Amino acid sequence: MNGTAIITGGSRGLGKELVDLFLKDNWKVSTFSRSWPQDIEFMEPSFLGLKADIRFEADIERVISETKRLLGNPRVLVLNAGWVSRATKIVDENINNLREDVEVNLISNTFMAQEFMRKCNPEAVVHITSDVAESPYPGWGFYGASKRAMDYIMETLKLENHEVKFLSIDPGDMNTTMHMTADPEADPAGLADPAVAALKVFNRIREEVRR
């Protein structure tokens, strides 16, 4: 076994594909999402799925403790779960959407990273970021601001913890629920299959994490 990884939001999209790739590479994988069909799904010896909401600190604490109990101490964390609203010009957008972007993409991810750093055997933390965190796009301001702020947290963590790898990886535009929520008129033919994007993300992680 390569060790244990936690991948947030593994029920669909990029997260689901990453879970599959890690399992095929002989990792033990723990994942969770709000809609996970079972409260706890343990497939010995290597897979744990949990119903949990990253916005709730008690859920994050449970994910960490159950992962350690059933799969061993994780050494890799992939912050994949994310939230977006329909792409809207800032002047027209409901301010509560900024609250939700910040809650999920910044605060919850930061607490998840803190708990991983405090309680696990941290070797690498990977943040799935976005090109809109790099430079602004009309309509994507709230989401982009939350992603960019999380990248800033990652850069700071990197300066504070030299023994741990901190990677922000942009998977590119993908044909997923999230993209369709933000831009329902997008032509799916112009969006990458999440399985293809996941392989690129996985290979990048594999370059950085020791076997």
Ligand SMILES: NC(=O)c1ccc[n+]([C@@H]2O[C@H](COP(=O)([O-])OP(=O)(O)OC[C@H]3O[C@@H](n4cnc5c(N)ncnc54)[C@H](OP(=O)(O)O)[C@@H]3O)[C@@H](O)[C@H]2O)c1
């Ligand atoms: N799609 C794109 O074009 C694109 C481009 C650049 C970056 N990204 C980034 O890639 C990552 C994955 O996106 P995706 O497109 O694969 O999205 P997706 O298909 O919508 O999947 C998101 C996953 O996160 C889970 N999730 C959402 N909110 C959660 C919460 N509060 N607690 C726990 N789990 C939660 C979802 O499950 P539940 O709903 O059951 O909770 C689902 O498993 C995100 O960080 C996104 O920002 C996406």
